[in-house]
Amino acid sequence: MIYESFSVEETKEIAKRVAEKAKPKDIYCLNGDLGSGKTAFSQGFAEGLMIKDSVTSPTFSIMNVYKGKYDLYHFDVYRIRDIEEMYDTGYEEFFYGEGVCLVEWSTLIKELIPKNAVEINISKDLSKDEDYRLIEVKNYEGFSN
Secondary structure (H helix, E strand, O other), rough: OOEEOOOHHHHHHHHHHHOOOOOOEEEEEEHHHHHHHHOHHHHHHHHHOOOOOOOOOOOOEEEEEEEEOOEEEEOOOOOOHHHHHHHHHHHHHHHOOOOOOOOOOEEHHHHHHHOOOHHHHHEEEOOOOOOOOEEEEEEOOOOOO
């Protein structure tokens, strides 16, 4: 499914609607260049899981846990340089736990991502607008526009 967003608010709303379909044990892989809107998407995703906490990208902590409708295990693996570092995080407990995983920069650990994970790619197109984002969601039975 492909969605277009022309604002941060629209990006968050799309993410919220995607998260409303999430179930325990689901893994969502969020990819895009720096500044593409992954943090805004993550914030909207958390809203969709009824999380009230302020959501930030866990760039330095690698993972944050948020409590909501389901626990959200929010990973940012941008700083992972060796796959062994993921084993040190105990990622398997979360990937196969009872919450929902959102993994930013998942392409860096693609060999660890289950085949049934939902893939989300965000890209910018400055020729359309500074805030324009194309959000492509694969392996997802979501909502229609």
